[in-house]
Amino acid sequence: MNAEGARPRAGRREWAGLAVLSLPALLIAMDASVLNLAVPALSREMRPSSVEVLWILDAYTFMVAGFLVTMGALGDRIGRRRLLTIGATGFGTASLLAAYSGNPQTLILARLLLGVAGATLAPSTLALIRNMFQDSQQRALAIGVWAASLSAGGAIGPVVGGAILQSFRWGAVFLPAVPVMALLLLTAPRLIPEYRDQHAPQLNVLSVAISLAAVLPVVYGLKQVAQDGGSWPAAVAILAGVLMGVAFLRRQRTLKDPLLDTKMLRMPAVSLSLLANLIGFLVLFGISLFAAQYLQLVLGIDALQAGLWMLPLFAGFIVGSLLTPLARRRIRATPLMITGLLVATAGFAVLTRVGTDRGLVVLALGSALLSVGLAPVFTLVTTITVESVPPSRAGSAAAMSETSTELGAALGVALLGSVGTAVYRAHVSAAAPAGLPAKVSAAAHDSLGAALDAAQTLPGDTGAALADAVRAALVDALHAVSLVSAIALLVLAFVVGVLLRPPREVADVDPGGTAEADLAAPADVN
Template identity: 45%
Template sequence: MTETSPRSHAGRREWLGLALLTLPLFVLAIDASVLFLAAPHIGADLDPSPTQWLWALDVYGFMIAGFLVTMGALGDRIGRRRLLLLGSLSFSAASIWAAFAPTPEAFIAARAVLGLAGATLMPSTLAIIRTMFRDDRQRSFAIAVWMTTFSVGVAVGPLLGGALLQAFWWGSVFLLAVPVMLITVALGPALLPESRDPEPVRVDLLSVTLSVAFLIALVYATKELATEGPTPVVLGILAAGLLCATAFIYRQRSISNPLVDPSLFRSRVFRTALLILTIGIFTVTAVNFLVPQFLQSVAGLTPLEAGLMTAPIALSAIAGSLTAPHLAARTSPAVVITAGAAISIAGYLTLTQAAPDRPHWIVVVGGAFAVLGLSPATVLTVDLVVGSAPEERAGSAAALSETSGELGVALGIAVMGTILTALYRSTLTDTMPGRLDTAVRDSALDGLPAAQHAAEALPPNLADALLAAARDAFSSSFNTVALVCATLALALALMTTLWLRHPRTGDSNDTAAKQPNQGTQDQPAP
C-alpha cells in the first residue's frame, strides 16, 4: 500500500469512513445517559443494595477513565482499526450481557466490561481520523464532526431511551448499541485504514498498572469529594492516586518503552492545548450539570419540560463545534478560542442573574451562550493535540485528549458541586424558618430536593417558607458558581492569548512534536 501524501485531500472513502466512525461514538454518548433514565426500572427488577447501585452507576466511567491511556498506546502497537473492531465486538457482547443481567453483580460486571470496551473506542476513532485526514482543514472539520456527534448523542439519548423504556423493558436501552457496533465491525475493514507505530515495543505492564490506578483513584476521589466531602478515606485514596501518578511519570522518563512518550510534552502546542481542553470542559460541565437542576428544582419544570428547554443549549454546542474549524482556518485557533471565551463569559454573567422570580429564558440563553463560546475551545484543542503529535503516536495523543476530557468532567462535577453545596448550606442555615425541628433542618441542608421532600410533611405556611428559602439559597449558590465559571473562562482566554498565539489549525511546526523517536513515520498496516 502506498502511503498517502501528507497534504493530500480526503476522498469519498475517507468521508464514508468518518460517517462510520461517528456510529460508535454516538452509542457511547447515548450509553452515558440512558442508565439514569432506566435506573428506576433496573432498581425495581434487580433490587441492588445502595452500595451495588453506586458501583453500577460509577464503574463504567471509572473503567473508561482508567484505561484510555493504556488503550491508546495499545492501538499504536497492534493497529488502531484492529483495536476499534475488537472494542466494538466487546461492546456488543457486554451490552447484551447488561440487558439480560439476572443479578446486580452480573449487571455491575457488564457495566465494567462496557467501560473497558468504551476505552478502546474513543482513542481509536480519533487516531484513525488523524490517519485518514492529512489535510489540516479537512482534519479540523472531521474532528468537529466527531465531537458534534457526541453532543448530538447526549441530546437525543434521553429521547431514544425514554421511547424504548415506554415500549419495552429496561434492557432494550442497552441492546440499542448492538446493531450499531456490528455495522462498524462489518464495514470497518472496507472503509477504515489500518495504521500503527512502525516500530512497536513491548507494553510495560507496570506502567499500565500505575496509570489505571492513579486515574481511577483520581476520578473516584473527585466524585466522592462532591458527595461525602474530605473524609479520611477519600483523602487517602486521593493521596494514593497522586503517589501512583508520580511513580508513573518517573517510570515513563526512565524506561525505553514508555506507555506515554514524554517527548510529546516537549511541544508547547501539545501542553497548552491539553490544559485549555481540560479547563474548557471543566467549565462547561457546570452548565450541563447545574442548568437542568435549576430548571427542575427552582423553576419547577418537569424532566421533559426541562429537557425541551435545554435543547437550545445542545444546538449551540453543535453550532460552535461545526463553525470553529472554518473560523480558525480564516484566522487562527487562538483568535477563535479567545473570542469564544468572551462569548462564554457573557453567557455565564447572564446566568448570574437567574432567580426563582425571573424568566426561565435567562437560564437558557445564558447556558446557550456559555456552551457556544466554549465549544470551539474543545474542538480546536483536540485538533491541536492530535495534529501536533507525530502520526506514530496518534493513539497515545488521542487517549491523552480523551483523558483530559474525562478528568475535566469529573473535576467539574466535583468542584462545582462542592462549591454549590457549601454555599447552599451556608445560605440556607441563615435564612430557613426558625420554627423547624432539628431533623427537618438537617434534611433541608442536604440539598434542594431533600428540602422539597421535607416540606411535604410540614403545614402549608411553613412548607412555603422553607421552599422559598431553599430555592433562594440554591439560586444564589448557582449565581456564584456561574461567576466562578466566568472567571475561569477569562483565565482560559488569557492562557490562549499568551501561550497559543501562533499555530494555525493543524499546525505541527513545533520541532519537539515533529521529531521524536528518530523521525519515524507512521505506516499504513497491510
C-alpha cells in the same frame, strides 16, 4: 516533510469512513444519559443497594478513565482499526450482557466491561481521523463532525431513552449499541485503512498497572467528594492517585519505549491545550449539575420538559463544532479559542440572572452561549493535540485529550459541586424559618429535593417559607457556580492569549526530533 499543498486530500472513501467513526461517539454520548433514566426501573426490578446503584452508574466512568492511556498506546502498537474493531466487539457483547442482567452484580460486571471497551473507541477514532485526513482543513472539519456527533448523542439520548422505557423493560436501553457496533464491524474493513507503528515494542505491563493506580483513585476520590462531601477516605484516595501519577511520569522518562511519551507533555501547545480542555469540561459539568436541579426542583417542570429545555446546550455544541473548521480558515487558532472563551464567559454571566420564578429563556440563552463558546475550544484542543505529535503517536495524544476530559468532568462535579453546596447551605442557614425540627433542618441542609419533601410535612406558612428559602438557596448556588466559571474562563483566555502558540503540524519527526517516517506509513491500505 511535504508542503501542505502537496498533501493528498480525502475522497469519498475517507468521508464515508468518517461517518462510520462518528457512530461510536454518538452512541457513547447517548448511553451516558439513557442509563440515568433507567435507574428507577432497574431499581424496582433488581432491588440493588445504594452502593450497588453507585457502582452501576460509576463503573463505566472508572474503567474509561483508567484505560484511556493504555488503549491509546495499544492502538499505536497493534493498529488503530484493529483496536477499534476489538473494542466494538467488546462493547456490543457487554451491552447484551447489561441488557439481560438478572442481578446487580452481573450488571456491574457488564458496566466494567463496557468501560474497558469504551476506552478503546475515542483514541482509536481520533487517531484514525488524524491518519485518514492529511489536509489540515479537511482534518479540522472531520474533527468538528466527530465532536458534533458527541453533542448529538447527548441531545437525542434522553429522547430515545424515554421512548424505549415507555415500551420496554429497562435493559432495552443498552440494545441500540448492538446494531450500531455490528454496522461498524461490517463497514470498517472496507472504509477505514489500518495504521500502526510497525516497530512498536510490547506493551509495558508494569506501566499499565501504575497508570491505573494513578487514575482510578483520583476519579474515585473526586466522585466521593461530589456525592458525600470532603472526607478522609476521599482525600487519601486522591493523594494516593496523585503520588502514583508522579511515579508513573518519572518511570516513563526513564524507559526506552514508554507507555506515554512525556515529551508530548513538555510541548507547550499540548500541555496548554490539555489544560484548556480540562477547565472547559470542569465548568461545563459543574453548571450542568445545578442547571438540571434548577429546572426540575426550582421551576417544577418534569424530566422530559427539562430535557427539552437543555437542548439549546447540545445544539450550541453541534453548531459550534461544525462552524469552528470554517472559522479557522479565516482566524488563527489562538484568537479563535480566546473568542470562544469570551463567548462562553458571557453565557455564564447570563446564567447569573436566572431567578426563582422565571428563568427558562434566560437559562436557554446562557446555555446556548456557553456551548457555542466552548465548542471551538474543545474542537481546537483536540486538533492541536493530535497535530502536535507524529502520526505514530496519534493514539497516545488522543488518549491524553480524552483523559483530560474525564478528569475535568470529575473535577467539575466535585469542586464546583462543593462550591455550590457551600453557598446553598449558607443561604439555608440564614433564610430558613426559625424553630425547625432537627430532622427537617438536616434535610434542608442536605439537598433541595430532601428539603422540599420535608417542607410538605410542615404547617402551611412554615412549609411554604422553607420551600421558598431552599429554592432561593439553589438559585444562589447556581449564580455562584456561574460566577466562578466565568472568572475561570477569563483567566484561561488570558493564559491562552499569552502562552498558546500552536506549532506547525508534525508529520515525520517526533517531539524529540527523531525521524519516524517509516512509522507513519499505513500498514494496510485495504
